[in-house]
Amino acid sequence: MNNDVRLINERLEALFKPKFATRYGLVVVNDPYERSYNVFFNSQRAGQRLKSTPLHRITDYKLESLELIIRELQKKTQLTIQFVGFTKQRWPQSQRIIQYKRGRYE
Template sequence: MPSDLKLITERIDHLFKRKMQTRYWLMVTDDVYDKTYNFFFNFQKKGQRLRSVPLHTVSNYDLGYLERLITGLRKHTQLTIEYVGFTGQRWPVSQRIIQRKKEADE
């Protein structure tokens, strides 16, 4: 995990510019077909279109591993993390629901 976490945090630090009137957040998607978790860095300046930059694909398809990775990310950054594709799933350790709402297209 340290290599995944290190790679993601380095890429976040490189992209996060702290510009005025710009919203930044992370998105984690559950790719059930490829059995991977994908991380994206999203940002949107006021009045402009959304930009989404792929950060990393985690091939260790284990929720326990992902939970530890997210814990490390939360220690590194205060950015909001949005989850997509995790409806009905819970974190193995904390037992908290991962994704509160369904995607709009379902």
């Protein structure tokens, strides 16, 4: 788990360059076929297309470990984290719903 957080942070620091009128965020995608979670870095300048860069694949397919990784990422970065493919699933510790409704790409 610590190795996953370290790798994501290293790759995020290399990609994140604060620019005026640019939106940044992280996307965590549930991949049930590969039994893994994928983490992407999204950036979009005003009036331009969205650029999505893969950061890491988390192969430990347990919500408990993903919850700990997300908590560590939230401590180190203030980027918005969006979840895809987690419809009506709950975090094991806090019992909060991860994603309320499906996105347009699901």
